Structure formats: structure tokens, C-alpha cells
Amino acid sequence: MDRIRIVGGSKLNGTIPISGAKNAALPLMIAGLLSEETLILDNVPRLADVAQLQRILGNHGVDIMSAGKRPGDHEYQGQTLHISAKNIIDTTAPYELVSKMRASFWVIAPLLARMQEAKVSLPGGCAIGTRPVDLLIMALEKLGAELTIDGGYVIAKAPGGLKGAEIDFPKVTVSGTHVALMAATLAKGTTIINNAACEPEIVDVADCLNKMGARVTGAGTPRIVIEGVAKLHGARHTVLPDRIETGTYAMAVAMTGGDVQLSGARPELLQSALDVLTQAGATITVNNDGIRVSRNGAGLSPVNVSTAPFPGFPTDLQAQLMALMSCAKGSSHITETIFENRFMHVQELARFGARIHLDGETATIDGIAKLRGAPVMATDLRASVSLVIAGLAAEGETMVNRIYHLDRGFERLEEKLSACGATIERISG
Template sequence: MGKIVINGGKRLFGSVCIHGAKNAVLPVMAASLMNEGVTVIRGCPDIADVRAMCGILNHLHCKTDFKKGCLVIDTSMAEYEEIKAEDTKQLRASSVLMGPVLTRFGKVRLAYPGGCSIGSRPLDIHLHALKCFGASWSVSEDFIEMETTGLHPSEITLRFPSVGATENALMAAAAQCGTTVLYNAAKEPEIESLCAYLEKCGAVITGAGTECIRVRGKGVLQSAEFFAKPDRIVAGTYMAAVAACGGSVYLQGVTPSLCRGFLDVFTGMGMDIRMEGEAMLVQMYHRPVNLHKICTGAYPDFPTDMQSMVLSVASVGEGTLILKEQIFENRFKTVPWLKKMGADITLSGDSVLVKGVETLKGSEVYGEDLRGTAALITAGLAAQETTVIHDADYILRGYMDLCENLKGLGAEIEWENS
């Protein structure tokens, strides 16, 4: 595992281009299995999760070619294979392969997805959705198995607006002749992106971005090209860094609407945000002001993926903040490390009470998940003296050139291979 060394206390100035959204790209990569041609994804980030999904597609005898932000996937020679633990253990998004593999081959045997251990993240919502299409399933200690003699359109109500389950249902629906109606669907921008791709493939979809989505499937899907929008959580990560450190940074290609759900949190903490041309300018020249309470929730509420970074910002904010986590039960792994750096945080069940301190002190800490590692980077940038983040490879799952980009903004930060 690599480590990140930060000499903190520097304000950030300059411009950064926000790369394509991994949570938009990964389901499109999975959906490419449902056509027998070539899918082209432009603006694709070169991150570990994308490479891991390429590996799974290669295992299924697809060809992938990835150069300079352009990923080409040829599924014309795809063949069924069991998707084993060595393929899924690093990638939670491997769960979105269930619908496409089942649709193309009539069966799927998938080892439980891995990724970050931030909570149980049960797959029962995915299984319920696919069962409604006519699939039968069984689960064992290590595998999920599904099969079908033929899927059919359906009306499906999700008990929770799960992003992954919504994606699996949309992909399965697009490949069935007839109309599927999905109730209590997830409304994230990444859902809208997937729907736009599936429409290019031939499906007719209404209601994307709302809780009720109708899909008139085509049966046989055609190949298509997909352009990935900027990653809103990556944009939020840079915003958190500026909020904690101070400075003025242009986020290229980012709009306020893309950052819905957390933009008001940063403005409430005192950040000045405005559009200038094709970039969003974020500025902070004073200590953040902590809001009274923030609760995570399904989109358009405050995203759980931003929780850890805002926790770092609040640690150096003025006043107190109660932060309640309502999505994942194990997303406060950074708390002990932030406390080691001098943060005043009290953890109680699904909530933390943060009493802001004027400054954090550099320390040796450990990354334990993707967003938690980003939060430790945020804290290290704001801290005095040197912070060393061990086990930092988690950051490679979702961020491209993060250390280099921060260095370009004036941070003293280095990646070192352990």
C-alpha cells in the first residue's frame, strides 16, 4: 500500500479539471454487455475501479481498450463465466453486473461484491427487483446465483431508493420488449446518465431523475457512445479542501446543479461559490462556520459520500455540528484518526458531535475506505506540520491524479510507494 505525506497549512489557489464520474461510468460498462457491438465511453477516469471492471469484462471474454480518457468495449465475443471473488473483492460496483449478465446469458453466479467496508449494504433490493422480472435466485455463504428461462417486463416497487438496484432494474428493463414501471427509484444524476445511455441503445425512458421511471424496452439493444459528466463527489472533495484550508479554486466543467445536496452545506459554512464561464469558482478566506445539524440521505439530500470530508471541515470550523449518518452504519472510521489529529469529536450511534478547534496537528493515520482517505487528506491539508496517511491506495479507487492536482493548487503533498 502507498502512503501520502502532507505538510499542511497552505491555502489553495488555481484551477482543476474534474474528471468523469466513476459512478456513472461503471454501470454503463456493465450495460455494454447487453449489446453485441462496441461501446465507447469518453471522459472515462483512469482509476482502480474502472480498471477492475475492465478486468471482469475481460474475464467474460470482452475486449477493452483504454487510452487517454476513452474506453472502448467490444462485447461481440462475450461468453458466460462465473464471476469469482478475486474479480469482485475490490469492486462494490460489480453488483451492477447481475442484471446485464442475467439478461445476456440467462444466468449469473457472482461472488459477493467487495470495495469499501462502510456498512452491510445488503443486496436484497437488487434480488427483489430482478425476481420481479422472472429470475429465480439463491444465496450461499460466498455466492449469489440467479437464473431465468426468460425475463419479462414488470412493475417494481423498491423498499428503498437504492442506486445499484435501480440501475440493475433499468438495465434489465431496457432489454425486455414491453413496458416496465419502477417505483421509489433512485434519483441521482448517475441514474439520469444511465437512462440517457440506455435510450441511445434503443430503449424509451420517461421519468429519469424522479421516483417513478417508465422503461419501454427494445429487446435487442444497439451499441452507443457515452460521455461521462464530471464527478460530483470529486468536485465536492476539492470544495472540502478549499473550505478547510482557505483559498480560491476554479472547478472546470462543474455547475451548481451538479453539486445539489451539498452545495448549500458549503455556502452555509461560509464558502463563496459562483459561476465564471465554464468553471465554478469556490472561495474561502475565513474559518468555516459549522451548521447546527446535517443528515445524510438519498438524493437530493446530503450525500453519504460527502459525509467524511465535511466532518474534516467541521473539525476546524467555528462552533458545533451534529452529523447524522442515515445510509451506512460504519461510516465513521475516520473519527479516531481525526481525534488523533486534535479534533474534538464525540461519536454516539449513528451521529457525531463535532466541536470545532482552531487547528489540527499533523499525525500518522491510516486510510480505511475511499472517502475516509479523502477526508484524511482534507484534514492533513488543513493541519499544521506533517501528516502521513498510510494504506492510502483506497484513494486510487475513485480519484485520478488527486495528489498531483492538489500540488498544482499549492499544497505540499506527495505520494510515496511503501
């Protein structure tokens, strides 16, 4: 099993190209099931989760052609996928495929909308709390689907097709919004989603669906309206840049010092996180090529943050901020409001010497002058990269084990960091 070895203490200087967003690429690929025609997606990141979803879609009979690098292409430019779901040969998504990644459960929406039936295994994926699918099931039932759960599978039928409805989510749910949005595009009549998630990735999927002939308005607001259409056609769409990757590298620069251009980043996608970094003592400059992050020798200031749905501070940057605050001058408080159980990185950060005290969903971090390198273990996708950030700033050597979590969400992490002067390498086997 691969590991990452880091020798800390180097400042980061240079340019890091930001990849396409995993959290948009996955639902965009799934949206390809809604049409018989080909959906072309540009700037798709090369990630383990993307490869896994290609296998899942292939199981349904979807042909996916990946356009390789052309001469002159930059190595970090994402791949182009041609997704053709002309003939769906199987409406079952089996446990052995779905169990590896939660987002793959979302295939239930386009399969039900287009084929009027689906049998999808209950999901697996990250070990963060329960993250149930009850709101997704509620949304599909509102649209007229009949759902039963049998032997760990959700069996869904809509014999006469789905019908437009009003869906009121009791809490903001990104996965529920994606599922309702995709299913409603082919439903008869109008669907209104109330208390919809406002994340940029929802807007990206809605933009793509509209290019395919859907009639979606209000994406990015809490009220999305979808006028159902009889069928969708092919389209071409570019995946938006990854705001979590952007925020992660911005925090790495704030942690180590230095000056890095985050090429292709879009500041409006993570303004709340950039505001927190500025408060902590980093200098953020927006320019034509993205975002420049720097920190001179001045120390880090403590911050108090609660995670919140977009446009608030993202839960997916909480672990990275905690690593950063472990070296701030004073005490910081981070409250996690989105996922229970999302403090699994605390014990691993403590191995660097970080002083973190948990009280319910709030962590108090008492900053120390210097972290010390240590062997640590990745626990989930976002937490694992917080260990990399800590290792970059720590004295001595850090070995991050179980890094398959990192490969699910960060494209060529060690290459991007070593190009900016970090001493970091992947050790295979």
C-alpha cells in the same frame, strides 16, 4: 505500499479539473454487456476501480480498447474506452474478482437479460456496514428470474427471458435502481420502478441506454418506466463530471482558504453540498467553466447536516464535511442516515486533535482553532480523503497510510492539489 505525505498550512490557489464520475463510469461500462455492438465511453476516469472492472468484463469475453492520450490532450481528460461485448464467453463472475469491488456484482443484470443466465459471487468492496444485495435480488425476481444462493454465489436463470413487471423498492437504493434499469431494457413488456433512486448517475446511465436504443423515461424521478426492446445497439456517451470529487475539492478550499476554479464541474449535481459550504463561510461562484470556490481569512461557521438520497446532502461527502467542521467556530452536528458504520474516520480525525463525539448515527464536532499533523490510516474510499483535507489544514506533517482506497476514487489527487500550491507527495513502497 504507497503513502501520501502532506505538510499543511498552504492556501489552495489555481484550477482543478474535475474528472468523470466513478459512480457513473462503472455502471456505464457494465451496460456495455447489453449489446453485441461497441459502446464508446468518453471521459472515463483513470482509477483502480475502473481497471478492476475492465478485468472483470474481460473475464466475460468483453474486448476493451482504451484510446490513449493524443498530442495536445490535457493530462486530466479522461480516457476513451471502446467496449465490445460481441461474444460473451463466460457468464460467471468469480469471487476473486467480484470480492474487490461491490459494483461488479451488477454484471448479473445485463448477463441475465442478454444471456438468460448468470453466476455471480456475492460482493466485497468497502467496509461500510452490510450493504446487502437483497433488494437487487428482489428486483430480478420480480422480472421473472429464478435465483438461488449456493456456495457464496448468486445463480440466476431466466429460461424464457425476463418479463416486464412493477418493482416497488421499500427504500431508495442506487444499486437496486441500476440493476433493475439494466435488466428491464431487454425484458419483454413494460417495467415500472417505484421509489427509484434519483441520483445524477442514474440519469447518466439511462441517457446512455436510450442512445443504445432502450426506451427509458422518468430517470431522475422516483418513477422510472422502461419499455423493453429486443436488442440494443452501440452508442457513444460522455461520462458526467464527478460531483463527489467536486465537493471534496470545494471542501479542501474552504478548509485551507484560497481561491480555486473547479473546471468542468456542474453545480446542479451537488447544490445541497454547495449550500452547506456557503453556510459554512465559503464563497461559491458559478461560471462558464464550472464552479469557483474561495474563502478569505474569515473563520468557518458550524453547520447541522443530515445525509440523504439525492438531491439531499450526499453520504459520500459526509467525512469531508466532518474534517471541515473540526475547525469551525462552534459545534456542528452531522447525522448519517444512509450507511451504518460510516464513521470509521472519526478515530483518525481525532489523531489530528479534532473533538468529535458520537451518539448513534449523529456526530457532534466541537471546532478547534488548529489541527496538528499526524500519521493516520485510510479506512475506506471517502473517509480516506477526509484525512487528506485535514492534513492540508493541519500544522506540520501528516502521513496518510493505506492510500489504495484513494486510488479507487480520486484520479491523480496529489498532482491536482500540488498544482494549486499544496505541499503533498506520494511516497512509494
